[in-house]
Amino acid sequence: MIIASNLKTNLTRSQTTSYMMDVENFLEKNTLSQEILVFPAQSSLSAHSGQVTQGAQNAYATTNGAFTGEIGTEQLEEFGIKTILIGHSERRHILGESQESLVTKFNFYKNLGFKIVYCVGEPLDVREQTDEVMMKYLDLQYEGIDTSYENLIIAYEPVWAIGTGLTPSLEDISKIHLKLKEKSTAPLLYGGSVKVDTAKDILACEGVDGVLVGSGALAVENFCKMITFAEEAGK
Numbered sequence: 001m002i003i004a005s006n007l008k009t010n011l012t013r014s015q016t017t018s019y020m021m022d023v024e025n026f027l028e029k030n031t032l033s034q035e036i037l038v039f040p041a042q043s044s045l046s047a048h049s050g051q052v053t054q055g056a057q058n059a060y061a062t063t064n065g066a067f068t069g070e071i072g073t074e075q076l077e078e079f080g081i082k083t084i085l086i087g088h089s090e091r092r093h094i095l096g097e098s099q100e101s102l103v104t105k106f107n108f109y110k111n112l113g114f115k116i117v118y119c120v121g122e123p124l125d126v127r128e129q130t131d132e133v134m135m136k137y138l139d140l141q142y143e144g145i146d147t148s149y150e151n152l153i154i155a156y157e158p159v160w161a162i163g164t165g166l167t168p169s170l171e172d173i174s175k176i177h178l179k180l181k182e183k184s185t186a187p188l189l190y191g192g193s194v195k196v197d198t199a200k201d202i203l204a205c206e207g208v209d210g211v212l213v214g215s216g217a218l219a220v221e222n223f224c225k226m227i228t229f230a231e232e233a234g235k
């Protein structure tokens with residue numbers, strides 16, 4: 001399975017370095033076969049070698065140039081980063097990234113062979129409508145995305161569940177995942193308020209190939225416990 005930690009705008013560079021080291025030490029002591037991804041804040045990216053894959057939470061579709069506040073592949077290459085998160089709901093809804101700009105970004109990084117964790121998810125007002133309306137909303141987030149890209153991972157993250165402590169029922173998670181799996185055979189992660197005490201059940205759900213965790217993974221020991229749960233799930 002794939003266990004990913006999205007550190008968002010948290011932890012300094014030195015805190016991130018010790019976070020990565022703690023995960024590496026944990027993996028060294030325990031023989032585990034899970035794929036582990038960590039997405040540090042941009043200013044906390046650094047050279048890293050080990051079992052943990054470091055990814056970028058965002059980057060612009062460029063090598064370099066005049067894009068104030070953005071980074072491009074020149075900055076990612078410095079640290080050997082070949083993994084990127086695209087379409088996170090905070091980028092869609094807070095930072096206003098459109099589907100069109102996400103597709104441009106997706107294609108740019110796909111052409112470079114990056115591993116792409118592409119996020120989809122519906123806001124509460126959509127969730128409260130029929131399943132059909134919700135699936136139509138999610139369909140639009142797949143528009144323009146090459147769902148058969150070999151280095152693609154998809155994360156289903158309901159917007160209303162992110163950072164709120166709310167999660168869909170386990171039945172709903174399975175139901176939606178199985179529906180989304182009809183669109184792509186890429187590994188499908190669940191994200192949105194996954195906590196150390198809910199991760200085990202979520203990882204066991206049919207159609208769930210891993211989790212993308214924000215606040216619940218900020219304490220490294222909790223993130224490591226989730227890795228153990230994934231191993232125990234034996235998928």
Ligand code: PGA
Nearest residue numbers: 162163192193213214215
């Ligand atoms: P959360 O964030 O676990 O804090 O809800 C998940 C995410 O945004 O990826």
